[in-house]
Amino acid sequence: MIEKKYAEDEMLSLSGIQHFHFCKRQWALIHIERQWEENLQTTEGRFLHERVDNPFLKESRGDVVMSRAFPLVSDQLGLYGVADVVEYIRSENGISLPGYEGFWKMNPVEYKRGKPKIDERDEVQLCAQAMCLEEMFNVNINSADFYYNEIRRRIQLNISEELRALVISLSDEMHYLFKKGLTPPAEKSRNCKYCSLVDVCVPKLTKKSVSARSYVSKHFNDACTGDP
Numbered sequence: 001m002i003e004k005k006y007a008e009d010e011m012l013s014l015s016g017i018q019h020f021h022f023c024k025r026q027w028a029l030i031h032i033e034r035q036w037e038e039n040l041q042t043t044e045g046r047f048l049h050e051r052v053d054n055p056f057l058k059e060s061r062g063d064v065v066m067s068r069a070f071p072l073v074s075d076q077l078g079l080y081g082v083a084d085v086v087e088y089i090r091s092e093n094g095i096s097l098p099g100y101e102g103f104w105k106m107n108p109v110e111y112k113r114g115k116p117k118i119d120e121r122d123e124v125q126l127c128a129q130a131m132c133l134e135e136m137f138n139v140n141i142n143s144a145d146f147y148y149n150e151i152r153r154r155i156q157l158n159i160s161e162e163l164r165a166l167v168i169s170l171s172d173e174m175h176y177l178f179k180k181g182l183t184p185p186a187e188k189s190r191n192c193k194y195c196s197l198v199d200v201c202v203p204k205l206t207k208k209s210v211s212a213r214s215y216v217s218k219h220f221n222d223a224c225t226g227d228p
């Protein structure tokens with residue numbers, strides 16, 4: 001049996017990994033300082049509403065069983081969350097499904113507003129979902145799907161080894177910062193233009209001479225090497 005990497009009280013929100021990839025400071029403001037909690041919940045409520053209205057979610061086919069709002073957890077990533085949709089697709093290489101004949105493979109599907117992003121923030125979130133399912137059901141998941149409402153079609157994500165390694169490294173760093181209660185200083189970037197927390201963060205005023213990247217990696221490396 002594999003030893004748990006994180007205890008129950010150390011679990012972090014899986015959806016935070018997309019904030020963390022977008023900006024570590026933004027993630028810390030939301031998930032450590034909880035400065036914007038009410039606003040976040042309001043935003044999530046709006047997303048939920050849009051999902052209910054989405055025709056994609058009414059889709060049903062004989063060889064596909066869909067499960068919505070699927071709870072996820074991973075002791076190895078220390079993350080918990082909810083998948084929008086998990087599809088079970090009939091496949092000889094799949095697992096059995098209570099109440100259904102045959103074998104089925106799991107395919108997580110994440111509904112997103114807008115269109116595919118230029119960075120990997122959506123990818124790390126969906127990959128983390130797939131990794132949770134793999135751990136929970138002892139299965140292999142090589143791909144997953146996004147559905148973007150602006151382009152109204154699916155985009156398949158290849159769950160590569162590189163992407164998995166990125167998810168593990170982001171998750172480790174999130175746990176380190178959360179445990180220490182560290183909010184990285186602002187690092188002004190093009191993302192600030194699209195950041196909903198720009199008024200809370202005030203990147204021009206909070207930017208330190210040392211960049212957030214070196215700040216975080218210094219503390220992270222210190223922790224790994226045991227330096228004070």
Ligand code: SF4
Binds near residue numbers: 029195197
């Ligand atoms: S304003 Fe910029 S630095 Fe501040 S949290 Fe947003 S993206 Fe990060």
